[in-house]
Amino acid sequence: MNLDSGDIEYLKGGYLLAALSPAEFEEVLAHGNVRTLTPGECLFDQGDPCTHFFFVLSGVIKLCRMAQSGEEKVMDLVRPGSFFAEAAMFMGGRYPVHAYALEATRLVVLDNRHFLGLVRSNGDLCMRLLSTMSQRMHCLINEIKNLTLNSGAQRVIGYLLEQLPEGDAAPNVRFRAPKHVIASRLGIQPETLSRVLAKLRSRQLIDVHGDQIVLNDVEALRRLS
Amino acid sequence: MNLDSGDIEYLKGGYLLAALSPAEFEEVLAHGNVRTLTPGECLFDQGDPCTHFFFVLSGVIKLCRMAQSGEEKVMDLVRPGSFFAEAAMFMGGRYPVHAYALEATRLVVLDNRHFLGLVRSNGDLCMRLLSTMSQRMHCLINEIKNLTLNSGAQRVIGYLLEQLPEGDAAPNVRFRAPKHVIASRLGIQPETLSRVLAKLRSRQLIDVHGDQIVLNDVEALRRLS
DNA sequence: GGCGCGCCTTGACCTAAGTCAAACGAATCT
DNA sequence: AGATTCGTTTGACTTAGGTCAAGGCGCGCC
Numbered sequence: 474m475n476l477d478s479g480d481i482e483y484l485k486g487g488y489l490l491a492a493l494s495p496a497e498f499e500e501v502l503a504h505g506n507v508r509t510l511t512p513g514e515c516l517f518d519q520g521d522p523c524t525h526f527f528f529v530l531s532g533v534i535k536l537c538r539m540a541q542s543g544e545e546k547v548m549d550l551v552r553p554g555s556f557f558a559e560a561a562m563f564m565g566g567r568y569p570v571h572a573y574a575l576e577a578t579r580l581v582v583l584d585n586r587h588f589l590g591l592v593r594s595n596g597d598l599c600m601r602l603l604s605t606m607s608q609r610m611h612c613l614i615n616e617i618k619n620l621t622l623n624s625g626a627q628r629v630i631g632y633l634l635e636q637l638p639e640g641d642a643a644p645n646v647r648f649r650a651p652k653h654v655i656a657s658r659l660g661i662q663p664e665t666l667s668r669v670l671a672k673l674r675s676r677q678l679i680d681v682h683g684d685q686i687v688l689n690d691v692e693a694l695r696r697l698s
Numbered sequence: 699m700n701l702d703s704g705d706i707e708y709l710k711g712g713y714l715l716a717a718l719s720p721a722e723f724e725e726v727l728a729h730g731n732v733r734t735l736t737p738g739e740c741l742f743d744q745g746d747p748c749t750h751f752f753f754v755l756s757g758v759i760k761l762c763r764m765a766q767s768g769e770e771k772v773m774d775l776v777r778p779g780s781f782f783a784e785a786a787m788f789m790g791g792r793y794p795v796h797a798y799a800l801e802a803t804r805l806v807v808l809d810n811r812h813f814l815g816l817v818r819s820n821g822d823l824c825m826r827l828l829s830t831m832s833q834r835m836h837c838l839i840n841e842i843k844n845l846t847l848n849s850g851a852q853r854v855i856g857y858l859l860e861q862l863p864e865g866d867a868a869p870n871v872r873f874r875a876p877k878h879v880i881a882s883r884l885g886i887q888p889e890t891l892s893r894v895l896a897k898l899r900s901r902q903l904i905d906v907h908g909d910q911i912v913l914n915d916v917e918a919l920r921r922l923s
Numbered sequence: 924g925g926c927g928c929g930c931c932t933t934g935a936c937c938t939a940a941g942t943c944a945a946a947c948g949a950a951t952c953t
Numbered sequence: 954a955g956a957t958t959c960g961t962t963t964g965a966c967t968t969a970g971g972t973c974a975a976g977g978c979g980c981g982c983c
Binding site: 876893 | 962
């Protein structure tokens with residue numbers, strides 16, 4: 474297991490393991506390891522017995538099936554920060570797709586049998602998993618609504634309000650990531666984010682000092698979102 | 699239980715119950731009922747013991763919390779076709795939000811204890827639930843990527859290719875819903891969908907006859923998506 | 924200090940897609 | 954058959970937001 478602490482944080486952020494207690498997480502890690510694939514290398518084939526599931530640290534994995542015409546149909550491209558083959562794990566049986574590395578790729582490889590044993594032996598953990606997955610799904614659905622229904626400016630405002638701490642002491646927010654990352658999360662270009670913030674600032678609705686944003690008029694912002 | 703057959707289909711389409719066998723589904727339904735709320739009526743309050751979860755047939759439910767300032771913070775608006783309070787069910791304990799009907803609303807009300815009993819007593823069902831939820835999440839994530847990364851035209855093409863049956867006999871697709879619904883699913887206006895199809899037709903890539911679409915050049919389309 | 928390097932901002936421009944409005948066709952009703 | 958309605962298509966126009974290119978600013982490095 475040559476996972477550095479960054480990798481571990483990254484892995485913990487993935488939805489599947491977020492519900493685990495530290496002890497459970499350690500437990501899972503103990504039965505996992507890291508694997509590096511070369512470009513084009515095959516991880517598993519469609520029909521192989523389903524024995525492990527995976528988390529991408531870097532690189533890209535192609536999941537595909539072969540049509541009888543010989544044509545390959547790409548089902549998914551899995552990029553860093555995502556699990557794959559967990560659904561197959563829960564179903565058991567065999568992998569329904571082929572998995573190839575498209576470039577040099579680092580994976581966390583986790584053992585199905587061990588993970589399922591943990592889940593099965595612990596009804597409480599199972600419920601937590603179902604719960605976090607439900608929550609995550611509601612979030613994703615909201616994000617889709619947000620992307621299709623709201624304008625870029627509205628999404629920025631919504632994001633600011635969302636970041637606002639519960640106990641509304643001082644209405645200011647701090648970007649915990651470079652702005653171009655925030656922009657990408659909101660589905661806009663960094664230039665657009667910059668312009669939106671500039672416009673809000675010119676209307677006195679916010680003040681910007683580096684990554685610190687002060688919301689001067691939460692009410693007005695809420696009306697706009 | 700005054701659910702008509704349309705309601706039942708609708709409910710079955712919701713992600714949570716999609717994994718259930720017909721027998722299990724009947725079983726769950728047997729312990730559910732339909733409730734109608736008047737506009738403004740409260741379904742449950744934050745802190746109430748969590749005893750049921752819900753599916754919206756029509757109307758809108760507002761989920762909100764109260765900040766100590768007395769301000770209410772709307773966490774979600776649940777519209778027809780969605781479950782809510784299932785995450786709370788899996789966690790157990792109490793509802794973390796208030797739920798009010800914003801307008802006249804019909805709900806399916808399902809019993810937590812009974813549903814959880816079913817899940818707990820049936821490890822296999824539990825795994826199927828986890829599996830379908832994983833799959834659904836991958837779909838949602840892909841939809842988000844699609845919305846942010848691809849143009850409207852690309853999404854239309856992607857949708858057409860997605861609809862293409864596996865066994866590539868005749869490369870034609872049929873819209874199983876009115877076009878404005880398809881458009882909305884793709885996050886564009888009906889006019890735009892119409893225009894995209896017109897353009898593809900003018901390039902000889904497809905033929906449109908009502909809701910039947912013939913893909914003349916699957917390869918070229920794939921290159922464009 | 925001067926220099927180079929990322930990151931952010933700003934401006935000018937352009938294109939995709941939304942809006943509004945009109946016309947069309949198919950299906951239903953009288 | 955004629956009228957009405959609903960879904961779709963098409964055209965003209967507008968606009969949000971992407972792209973490209975040019976500065977500005979903070980920061981570490983030599």
